Amino acid sequence: MLPFSQAAENNKGPILQVLQEYLTRPGNLLEIGAGTGQHAQWLAPQFPEIGWTPSEQPENLQALNQRLGGEPAANLRPAIPLRVQDAWPLGPFEYIFTANTFHIMSAEQVALCIEQACQRLTGQGRFLVYGPFHYQGRPTSDSNRQFDESLKARDPAMGIRDQEWVVARFAEHRRALLGDHAMPANNRVLVFA
Template sequence: MQRPFSQAAENNKGPIAEVLARYLDHGDLLEIGSGTGQHAIWMAPRFPDVRWYPSEQPENMTGLNRWLEAHPSPSLQAATMLRVQGRWPEHRFRHVYTANTFHILSRPLVERCVQHLCEHLTPQARAYIYGPFNYQGHYTGDGNRRFDLHLKSQSLSMGIRDQEWVVALFARHGRVLLADHAMPANNRLLVFH
């Protein structure tokens, strides 16, 4: 089996790393939904003081592990199996990062993800959420509108989430929006503290 490949992950890894460099100092980081692992293998060597813990659903672990095995790094940890609706690791993290997951997860699973994510953060920790978001119910560009319609054609449970709704979910768990970074291709990187 060849390693899976995501062109989107290849395109956005550099801009995401530039923003994360403002925040990542040290400690353990859980990546939720690592996908192919392209972000993990790119980021971990760039942040040597951060122990990067990739995670994925069981059915995606083989592809993820192929990337991790091909690109070892001292700060890159073994991948963890994680289903948002299932059991989470007992470990608490200084950082939690996820890219392009909230529009794939159903709204109830986004709520569960935020709840568990916040429970697994240390008190002074930060969460980083990357992806497309709507603002006040409106798309930020025509590309996002087409993407949202494409998602909903696959499943009505998927779709671009409202930024304000995500901010309110974090606020329920005592986490506030620290920054909202504009990213290429009409994406955002939300930072919660």
């Protein structure tokens, strides 16, 4: 049995609607932390002119590539190993996409991820981040507060990031917030360009 995420099934449609607004030019996309591969498997064929490269920590690659090989798409490339703190693919990329990763990374890893990704984006490139965020230091819902507490109980370095803090990290690399979209289940998609 391949790993399966019900949340990925639930949110892939709303994520597609936002991506259709921003993935408007041909090019290459790097997906950071592709997880089960459900997003890559379903989203990549929707954008046939974009070469979609999923990435994941090395120990998770076998199951990810198994899923991706089950329903191949012409523009969906084999997943590559990527740890935020290690060597990154050279790029350049027109797009970088990540879903549900910033709250499971430490703040230092998130800052490093943003730095490394921005170095590999083209001048007109876009970075799209899906997940929960706090605003002005406060959760947007009781469920997000409980989720944040459960993350920190598991590992104090984890936790839902403040949207303003994330925006400031991108600004350090001359990338501005282009869009902030409300999503189901108290999530957002932040788009930087």
